[in-house]
Structures are given as structure tokens and as C-alpha cells.
Amino acid sequence: MKIGCVKEIKNNEFRVGLTPDNVKAYVAAGHHVYMEKGAGVGSGFTDNEYVDAGASLIDNAADVWNLVDMMIKVKEPLPEEYPLFRDGLILYTYLHLAADKEQADALLAGKVKAVAYETIQEKDRSLPCLAPMSQIAGRLSIQEGAKYLEKKFGGEGILLAGVPGTPKANVVILGGGTVGMNACKIAVGMGANVTILDVNLKRLEELDNMFGAHIQTLVSNDSNVERACKDADLVIGSVLIPGGSTPKLFKKKYLPEMKDGAVFVDVAIDQGGCGESSHVTTHDDPVFIEDGVVHYCVGNMPGAVPRTSTIALTNATLRYGLQIAEAGLEEACKKSEVITSGVNCYAGKCTNKNVASALGYEYTELASLM
Numbered sequence: 001m002k003i004g005c006v007k008e009i010k011n012n013e014f015r016v017g018l019t020p021d022n023v024k025a026y027v028a029a030g031h032h033v034y035m036e037k038g039a040g041v042g043s044g045f046t047d048n049e050y051v052d053a054g055a056s057l058i059d060n061a062a063d064v065w066n067l068v069d070m071m072i073k074v075k076e077p078l079p080e081e082y083p084l085f086r087d088g089l090i091l092y093t094y095l096h097l098a099a100d101k102e103q104a105d106a107l108l109a110g111k112v113k114a115v116a117y118e119t120i121q122e123k124d125r126s127l128p129c130l131a132p133m134s135q136i137a138g139r140l141s142i143q144e145g146a147k148y149l150e151k152k153f154g155g156e157g158i159l160l161a162g163v164p165g166t167p168k169a170n171v172v173i174l175g176g177g178t179v180g181m182n183a184c185k186i187a188v189g190m191g192a193n194v195t196i197l198d199v200n201l202k203r204l205e206e207l208d209n210m211f212g213a214h215i216q217t218l219v220s221n222d223s224n225v226e227r228a229c230k231d232a233d234l235v236i237g238s239v240l241i242p243g244g245s246t247p248k249l250f251k252k253k254y255l256p257e258m259k260d261g262a263v264f265v266d267v268a269i270d271q272g273g274c275g276e277s278s279h280v281t282t283h284d285d286p287v288f289i290e291d292g293v294v295h296y297c298v299g300n301m302p303g304a305v306p307r308t309s310t311i312a313l314t315n316a317t318l319r320y321g322l323q324i325a326e327a328g329l330e331e332a333c334k335k336s337e338v339i340t341s342g343v344n345c346y347a348g349k350c351t352n353k354n355v356a357s358a359l360g361y362e363y364t365e366l367a368s369l370m
Helices: 020-028 047-053 061-067 079-084 101-109 131-148 178-189 201-214 222-230 252-257 267-271 306-327 329-335 337-342 353-359
Strands: 002-005 032-036 056-058 070-072 090-093 113-116 170-174 193-198 215-219 234-237 263-266 287-290 293-296 343-346
Touching: 002 061, 020 032, 020 047, 020 306, 032 047, 032 061, 047 056, 056 061, 061 079, 070 306, 079 101, 090 306, 101 343, 101 353, 113 337, 131 178, 131 234, 131 263, 131 267, 131 293, 131 306, 170 178, 170 222, 178 193, 178 201, 178 234, 178 267, 193 201, 193 222, 201 215, 215 222, 222 252, 234 267, 263 267, 306 329, 306 337, 329 337, 337 343
Parallel strands: 002 032, 002 070, 032 056, 070 090, 090 113, 170 193, 170 234, 193 215, 234 263, 263 293
Antiparallel strands: 113 343, 287 293
């Protein structure tokens, strides 16, 4: 199979879909890899490293798109890339379609075989291609939140850990999944007061056993969330429904009750966000203030640490990409329900229930199209 990878064009997105080691793996399996020149520079990988690994370098992105059977990216295609869609092309990347109907419409119109990292689900219900970025985003959320609590950014001017004789910051984490757990780990490590909320009692028990007396666990309901946010210095939104729109747990009505200069980091923004007051921001202009609360809603948070993020992501995505390349998407799906779970669009039809529900599409079972 002809495998392609191009430079990401999203604002301040320095990750890349393939490392030189990944290229070696595809080439060793008998496939041809075509890299756009300079695609890996933002993550610290030179063109020479890709050539040494067996890739062919192509001068521009359009030629790569037109040449390959499967395009491997990091982030969703942007509108300027939609004209490059074509019938039968396999696109393997993060898509987050529930928050992006324009992209979904373009993929369906182009009859692209769209495989989304974020909906690939193993039999134990884990999300292996989403997990590494969730780990990074969770850890970054505390790092960024601590920064924007500084007065010069509009924050209340509080140090997360405090010092002897001063109050520590109150950190509230909405959702106890991979993002929430990693945010909790960093917040606890920095010495903050941490409260974490989730609807799953079993998960709260696991977190309680993991962090013990260092955290407070609460059942996530509107009353508990409102009370926790009222006293919070930093709120982390880390809610996820695989492939679907994120529920709005962080309500606008909370804002006037919160501390002036408190910070809300909406990690779920790439799926629509879990805050009613959220809208997507970029690394160039990451925050806005509403009712005195600083909102950080960057849609590609892990792009801030591209070297770590690229290696972590491709460690997870390579195995499934090799399966698709070896057998073709159709045969790979017949052999693996895990691969099937990643297919969001096929032959002009929406093949993911949560995406279909979020966007008002008719859902079509993938097996009926093959």
C-alpha cells in the first residue's frame, strides 16, 4: 500500500503523523511511504531521517494526497484540504466529527474512508489511540491552568501549591477518566487541594484508592459541580463521550458565583467542549475572560509539546495502521472489531452511531456497505 504523511496546517500544530521509526516499520512490511518535505521538523525529525528510514520525499502536500492509498495525519483536515478528498482514500487521523459538521459533510461527499483515532475501541472499552493524548492533555491542563492563574494573564494571582502560611489553590476536575486522572496526578504532585467528580462510583472508588487522603471525590451532579466550582481557583473540564458531543457540565450560571480570576481549562473542547461558555481558542490566542473567569479552550493542547506528543501518539496508532495497510481497510475490519470501531465514514455514509446522533445523520452499519 502507498502510505502518505503531510505537514499539519492547523494553528501551531507541530506534531506529525509518522516518525522515522514508523516509516521503517511500514517499509519493512512491504509498503511505500511518501512524506511531504519538512513534515516532521516541528517534532524534531529531519527529512534525512525519513529518507534513511526508507521514505520518499515529496515537495508539496497536494502531490502526497493525490498519490497515496492511505493518508496518516494527526489532526483533522482543514477546509483548504477538502478539495484533496477522493473516493476510496483512507484517512487515518483524529477527526472529532461531532463538533465539525462541515468536515463530516466533506468526508461523506468525497466518499473518503475515514478512520478516527478517537473512536478506535478495544474489547475492554479502552481508547488506545486517544489515551496518550489524553494523558498529555490532562497533565498540560494543570501546567497551563497554573500559568493562567498568574495576575498578568487575568488570573487571581494565586500559586497552585501555595507556600507555608498561605492557602493552597483549590483544583476541581470534572471527569475521572484518563484526562482527569492525569490532571489529578499533577495537581496532587504540586500540592493543591483537589476535588474530582465523576458519575461512575466505581471510578471514584478507584481514584480514592489511588490518591487516598490527597483528594476529595464527589458524585458528579449539578449541585455538587456548582458548589465545587464556586470555591475553585482552577476547574478542569475532562468529560468524554467517544465520538459524540460532550455534555455541558460547566454551566454559564456558575460564572458569576466563581472567584474573580479563577481559571477554567476545557480539555474537551475538540469534541465541542463541556462548558456552556466555551469556544475554541488557539495557542496564539489561548484565553478569553467571561464574567471574570479566565477560559483556556485550545483545541490541540498536546501540539504545545510536539516531540513528546508525536512519539506517544504514534506508539499507539502504528499497530492499527499496519493492520489496515496489510489487509486493506475492508479485510482489516472483517478481521477486527477494533478497526471497525474506528471507521466513521465509508462510501458516503456515516458509520459511527455517536457521530450520526450528534450531527443528525442516518447511521449505516459498516458491514452492510462491504
